[in-house]
Amino acid sequence: MLRKFKVSNFKSFEKGFELDLTNVNGYEFNKDSIKSGVVNNAIIYGHNGVGKSNLALAIFDIIEHLTDKQRNEAVYKNYLNAYCDPNLAYFYYEFSINSKIVVYEYKKSDYKTIVYERFQIDDEELVLFDRTKTSNATISFKGAETLKTDIENNQLSILKYIKNNTELVHNDVNTTFQAFFTFIEQMLYFRSLLNSTTHLGFDIDGKNILEDIAKKKNTKNFETFLNQAGIECKLSEVEELGRKTIAFNLNGEDLPFYEVASTGTIALSLFYFWYQDFKENSKVSFLFIDEFDAFYHHSLSSLIVEKLKETGVQFVLTTHNTAIMTNDLLRPDCYFEMTKNRISSLSKSTQKELREAHDLEKMYKAGSFDIE
Template identity: 40%
Template sequence: MLAKFSVKNFKNFEKKFTIDLSQTKQYAYSEACVKDGIVKTGLIYGPNSIGKSNLGKAIFDIVQNLTDKQRNPMLYMSYTNAMHLENNAEFVYELVFGSSRVRYEYSKPSYEDILEEKFFIDDVQVVSRSWNDFHTDLQGAETLNGNKLDIKISAMRFIRANAVLADNPTNKVVKEFFDFVDRMLMFSHLRQNYYQGFSVGSTQVDVEIIRKGKLKELEDFLNSVDVDCKLKSLKIYGQEKLFFDFGGNHIIDFWENASTGTQALVFFFFWYMQMQGNASTTPSFVYLDEFNAFYHEKTAAKVVEMLRDVQSQVLLTTHDSTLLTNDLIRPDCAFKMLPEYKNSDSYVMGPLSSRTEKELRQALNIPKMFRAGAFD
């Protein structure tokens, strides 16, 4: 699981910004939001243009470094901060796998080029890279030492592609790290259902839902959030298509007639399907940006409830403070992104519970406290 992430000189993050997902408490409510002392389902609140979307882009920069999964380079134009274009962007990931802790640091001048890398397991450095030169102490990768790396190839990716790592506890953690990054997923409804990570290429959402036999489940989901409808699939010119069914022969094309919010719900359901099943094949980490941009508050609450129950680690961003209720999200899993981080050389965004001395009992009205400035 991702425990902490830091970024500096990337887009609007001029100075070092850290989100800490490990500052959890011993609350006896909404316990599904936490796993092994780390936020499993978290909510980031922030006003427009504060950096919520850019935080997601920063976290998912690693997908370019280490995987062949879906990427969106257009999101990474204007890569470094405008005040320091000549400097490198810096990233630090801290992850926990069982009793082992991984730290992966790197710096880049652009989306595709990487200059510095350090990889630690339990504070022991096992990979280092500076410009073209790199060194590793990983068993099975010793013969790769001293190779001249192109700046478009990360050392970790080079090791993954060219070494046969020995079967030992250290390398097991390295493989778990690679697997975690492979299964990271970021998606949003704001840009025509774009996504990064986890998979490759595009698919027709409705066709895939129908193919997996989930049409009735989709219909039930829509009805549960007050989208009163019946759905039907028909094969048109050999291709399954989705329709609203009004009985008899009265059907109309779904995509031509569904509201923006209803379409967004179908896109969400498609990705929610990927979060079902075995933990080894579902997304490891999900970042869903402005997840409720097209949702009524009841619908947004339903989506949060659904995501609490998946095995994936999930971070959601929102403008809606009403979702901060203890019935949905604990105070140690809710974050407030404020402009104050821009004035600090090294800012740590901890949860709401770290921003007050008050005891945050389950019965408290957290949204009301939030709006009154209790966590400013």
């Protein structure tokens, strides 16, 4: 699980910005939204332009140099903050993996160039590579004693280099190191806006959404899902250019899905496409959906959150929809208010003792959680 994340000198984040998912309260309701003292289900609010989307890009920057997953360089334009000094973006991650605290921090001078890396497990520093001071990395993994430490390629992560070039001794530390990589490789970000979608992390391998749903024999389940979402419909599987896909069946006539579907229904099809994987296969380790309900009615937004909670996956969602800011769905330490300079849960943004009966939306609109 992701426990904490810090970033500075990246895009809109000039100074240190921290998301702390460990700062929880002892509420006796919606306990399933907290796992091992860490927020498992988080929803972020904030005015337009405060950096919610940039926070997602910052968290998923790690994908670029630790995995071979699909990259989207376009979303990482204007990488460094315009006012940053020195000209280095800084990232800090703290994870809970195999019941151990894993810390990874690094600095970059641009999207690809890595200047500094440090990695530790349970306070034991295992890797340190400061390219501003030396061309040699300090590596303390058992089994990596003979590994070359002089790495000239400043676009190659020292962690990825270790993973790909050593047969590490089998012990708890090295097993956790491998599990750390598995976690990173299974992180997923996606966003659906008008005429465009963005995805980072977890591979889709060029899959077609409807073809993939049909191939996995989930067409009937997808139909049920759409009906639960308030979209009364019947779906059919049809052949198109020699491939099986999905159509709406209206009065016995099959009509192409995307020609009939509303914008909200198209967004739901994208959500369901990913939902298959983290519901049935538990392949996704961490999920971030930006503006997750941009095209949804508030009741549908609540349904999506409930569906995500059922999967058990750790997720962070951004939204402007205050109708779902309710203790019936999550709890005050799972809702976060974000400004340009900080982010804090509702429970940490007021001196009032919040209870299950409190109307969080009404308090939010009245300014009870203004943190700046």
